[in-house]
Amino acid sequence: MSMSDDVKIIQCEEAIRKMLEYIDEELHQHDHASMEKHLESCRECYSRMEFEQRLKSMVKDSGSEPAPPGLNKRINKIIKDY
Amino acid sequence: MLIASQTPEYDRLDTPVATPLTMGSSKPKSSNRAYFEANIESCLGRLYGTALQLTRNPSDAEDLVADTVTRGLDKIDTLIDCNRFIYWLLRIMTNHFISECRKIEKRTGHESYVEEPENDEPFSLYERLHQPFLLWWGTPEQDFLNKTLTEDIRAAIETLPVNYRVVVVLSDIEGMSYQEIADTIDVPVGTVRSRLARGRSLLQKALWQHGKESNLIDQKKPGQ
């Protein structure tokens, strides 16, 4: 498997530094692969990653709030009067 | 032009706009207006949700959505790609919000309202919780999150200086990529990256402070 041979080995320090960008899926392909490889073998970083991921999804869930019923009417009026 | 600098790489992102319709500059101006009127209603929930996260006040959030609609109508000619309608609206909204906040900052002299001074140490909630003396009791990180309420998260977002709040909301709630956030608020991607890192660090710090104040963390142990 030449693919996995090409994956750069990284240490915890680098994994922690790149963790949020990994979760955001913003790392370049090779960095992403290095992270995955590290997380497969490092329980400590894996547990940190799970924590950060769960916190991120809690922040996401905190954002859902239905628009109040009167808003639609107000917006329609703005458009009509414009 | 508001979204004139778009490049094809954004095409991978889907928007909730119902009718895929790309408009060229040769189209009559009134078709933009018609598209706006036909689709604004389906965007209101998302606009309001974002506005509420930014302003943390239902009545301010409604005003922000209303201002966004008025400004959108003012700038209707800058709506180039209707597939990006919601992002075009979010861009108008966040920029209007930031500029209003800058006015408040100027008026009140409250310096860290929009921007936080740079001398702050990065803060990791995980590291604070994941300590040997706490680990005796199982998994303190998971326990902490189990006890954290939606209201706690919202209150923590509210404490963020505006520049950081905006990137956290656009990334973690709106699910935008770093490049999309950069295009939305007109800053380089590197700035988005650093503000997001800092914003999350401040958010975690606020959650930690709140956790200590509301006894979510056992403070009787050493090191607290």
Ligand SMILES: [Zn+2]
């Ligand atoms: Zn590790």
